[in-house]
Amino acid sequence: MRGDLERVLFDEPAIHRRLDDIAAQISRDYREKELTVIAVLHGSLMFVADLLRRIPLPLKLECLSVTSYHGRAQTSGEVTFRQIAIPDAVGRDVLILDDILDSGFTLGAVRETLETVKPRSIRTCVLLSKRKQRGRQIDTDYVGFEIEDEFVVGYGLDFRGRYRNLPYIGVLRKELLERPDK
Ligand code: IMP
Numbered sequence: 001m002r003g004d005l006e007r008v009l010f011d012e013p014a015i016h017r018r019l020d021d022i023a024a025q026i027s028r029d030y031r032e033k034e035l036t037v038i039a040v041l042h043g044s045l046m047f048v049a050d051l052l053r054r055i056p057l058p059l060k061l062e063c064l065s066v067t068s069y070h071g072r073a074q075t076s077g078e079v080t081f082r083q084i085a086i087p088d089a090v091g092r093d094v095l096i097l098d099d100i101l102d103s104g105f106t107l108g109a110v111r112e113t114l115e116t117v118k119p120r121s122i123r124t125c126v127l128l129s130k131r132k133q134r135g136r137q138i139d140t141d142y143v144g145f146e147i148e149d150e151f152v153v154g155y156g157l158d159f160r161g162r163y164r165n166l167p168y169i170g171v172l173r174k175e176l177l178e179r180p181d182k
Pocket residue numbers: 040043068069075098099100101102103104105106107150151152153157158159
């Protein structure tokens with residue numbers, strides 16, 4: 001799998017050091033509150049598991065599964081929720097965790113959906129944020145790393161379902177993005 005990457009952006013120790021910082025910041029901000037974490041699956045799986053174990057506060061974890069890519073490397077802009085039930089977040093302090101902010105459509109749709117159940121507060125946290133003009137403007141409260149507008153995989157992030165199990169994050173070789181799916 002390493003051979004499919006153009007280069008590694010963040011190795012395991014770099015990711016974990018950054019998670020220590022974000023977890024400390026979140027733990028300070030929510031000291032007197034009880035968090036409800038909403039994880040946007042599947043991409044945020046590793047991020048959520050590693051981040052939450054660094055937050056020594058009482059919290060609840062709910063998961064949402066959404067898709068917008070439909071096998072391409074570009075978002076279709078159409079965000080599909082894979083389940084019908086929206087997590088119970090009435091009156092709660094909600095923190096949405098996602099792997100990466102790209103066009104903004106996913107986080108926008110998730111946030112909008114959660115707002116309908118009237119939480120007390122909503123904040124967003126992403127591991128990666130691409131520096132680019134977004135289809136939808138989104139404010140993030142916690143960002144792991146800012147990256148260029150390139151397609152990355154590993155540490156939960158996939159291309160056509162693969163590479164999620166790489167322990168580090170890297171840029172996928174461009175020619176692989178254009179190859180037909182197999
Ligand atoms: P957005 O809706 O375009 O902001 O995209 C957000 C979702 O698309 C993320 O939760 C990822 O699952 C996926 N995504 C966006 N950019 C990348 C990437 O570079 N690599 C892998 N997945 C990505």
